[in-house]
Amino acid sequence: MTTDGECCRVPFKKIEGGVTAPKGFRAGAISCGIKNPKIERLDLALIVSDSPTVTDGLFTTNQVKAAPVKLSAQHLKNSDIRAIIANSGNANACTGVRGIQDAKAMARGAAEALGVKMRQVLVGSTGIIGMNMPIERITPRIADLAEKISDSGSDEASRAIMTSDTKPKTYAIEVPCKGGSFRVGGIAKGAGMICPNMATMLCFITTDAKIGKAEMNKAVRHATDMSFNRITIDGDTSTNDTVIVMANGQADMPAIKKGSEEAELFRCALHKVMLELAKMMVGDGERVTKFVEIRVRNARTQADARKAAEAVAKSLLVKCSWHGSDPNWGRVIHAVGYSGARIREELIDIYFGGLIACKGGLVSKTPVAELEKIVKQPKFAVTIDLNLGSANYDVYTTDLSEEYVDFNAAEYSAAVHTKRQKGLA
């Protein structure tokens, strides 16, 4: 594994099929009219393993946790999770006792339809905060949904969890290993926004690898830290953020032993799938015009490298300058200066793409027209070399567009008015 977050040693093959690419998983989705009963749109998804699983998950660190997050964290304490039921259109957050009842009703509905126990079902929700779930439109439909799931239903499931996403996010790989191979597939949703840290992130991953609980936990933490945590800046997670990984061991391979080479291979495979999904989240959306990789190099410590990278990635002024294709390294060094990372101004080099813009804290000789060419591209890297130590950190981010502001200006009022017009409020 290289220091900058990419796994280079996984000899994977990209495959189709998302969460149903691994053996023994089925998925599907239906339309319940959760956001608006008059609009036909997939909004309820189900992912099921046909056999017992080892499952792990990570949830938002936000102190305000949505009801499905609370319920799923509790269910995860059990072994053998068999299904995930997830909806878009309503986050079921800030909904109190009623919210917990609604999340339980979803889990119970799925359990009954599948013939498993309620505690074997996890729940995910995304959408508006502070409104009760229209549960009366959901529970009566879960049996239909359970009928519908198939080994080609991943695409529909990935569409059903979208909110402001402009396209579904799905990725799957097959990884050859000693004595066989295994598959890892995932679907995710972020939002077509500048700051994925502010939008709800859901990610559901399945694998047929024969992996035990201890190695699974290690792999989920590692892969999340190297992927989603590089876009969910500063712990600003939403009330609903959820990452779940289910392994059913159906692959034709020997069981993965603790601390083995195969255990590391699994970790890297999970990292690869999560990183691709994370990049799709950042890159998604009509409202984002630039995908930018911030690379901090040679910081004193990893914590310093991270502070500097996140300060740059979060700076409104820096993001605005990218939107305008402006190679404004002054704003970058300004953000590095207040990041809290240990720096020596006179040692800092800043590059746009491969071109140096700032050398030793001062303007470089690179013509601005050359730097502009880099920043005009829809995808480029900004490298900040602190020249102080050997720790590196990468963050993926975007520009800040006028459309982002416009898009985010009236969600709540619009939702309430829609409800009222439909006689639902």
Place this chain on the structure above:
Amino acid sequence: MTTDGECCRVPFKKIEGGVTAPKGFRAGAISCGIKNPKIERLDLALIVSDSPTVTDGLFTTNQVKAAPVKLSAQHLKNSDIRAIIANSGNANACTGVRGIQDAKAMARGAAEALGVKMRQVLVGSTGIIGMNMPIERITPRIADLAEKISDSGSDEASRAIMTSDTKPKTYAIEVPCKGGSFRVGGIAKGAGMICPNMATMLCFITTDAKIGKAEMNKAVRHATDMSFNRITIDGDTSTNDTVIVMANGQADMPAIKKGSEEAELFRCALHKVMLELAKMMVGDGERVTKFVEIRVRNARTQADARKAAEAVAKSLLVKCSWHGSDPNWGRVIHAVGYSGARIREELIDIYFGGLIACKGGLVSKTPVAELEKIVKQPKFAVTIDLNLGSANYDVYTTDLSEEYVDFNAAEYSAAVHTKRQKGLA
């Protein structure tokens, strides 16, 4: 003093005159063409005390400090500062040894023209980062500037330090005290932007109060903490942020004794002037459409109250919702949830103006149309009652507008191209 940051006990009278309102101060400004030699625009200001002063200042906590900040911090170690020379159009930041030489040249020029020592002059700069000062257009003009200063020159000085500000910021008061009265006047610049924390802030304050060094230091720290630090969120200070307060003791009043009632009166007066200037900074600008006061109430500790207030004030999604006049309390509670402040979701009440939007973490019964009326106003308060303790904290902030993004999209390129067109690059 009330807990929410307002001084209520200063029996002040608002007066005209800015930094020249207090006795014994003169000011003025000229146009040197710092940003663009073809454009006639005030860009170099001088503020002078006719007699010895007690002066204190606070500078940016950004590790990348502009040359004038480094020089002024050094000069402030001396007593008897006599003048401040300040320019707009160029920040003289990230300019290395050459930058220090240029800042010294400005101080030396002012000292020679005024017949004082170079170490008695402070320097302030604001503008673009990473370009050398066009010092050859500045130093030859300082003698003219020194000729021009007068006791009615504050207005010109306040205009000369503007960058993206749409209007000059000036405020002065006269405060009656035991045995006489004193005056405090100030000028400041922020920017017509959403986040004053990202823009350079300069504030120069004069007073004729008879105040000693110890009480002055205490007052400057207190007043800054209660004003500019409530808008400069999260320590994200620019490379050039500067607050300077000069006292020349010319008022007709007895000397202020340590720990006396008059010392507190002075502290409150300074707080009042700084708070008014800070509010002007936040409210300034065509690009800001809403002025919002975030009030956190009944947090466990002051630190918790501050964390919650700043998280809400900094949230892009919250700012966007205000711009769209959307009373989206879900985004507010979301930001409070990730702020790091200790909370109990089920105890949180959120108000827009005087109307409750969220009660005990759940949607209130207030009709959304009523809440919308509040958020449609150009100025309103959002109160977050954590109902956990008794600590309060207020922050002043704004919405996020499409125009902000547009305005900040191409500063550096534009500046470089301007220089090139004028044959200066």
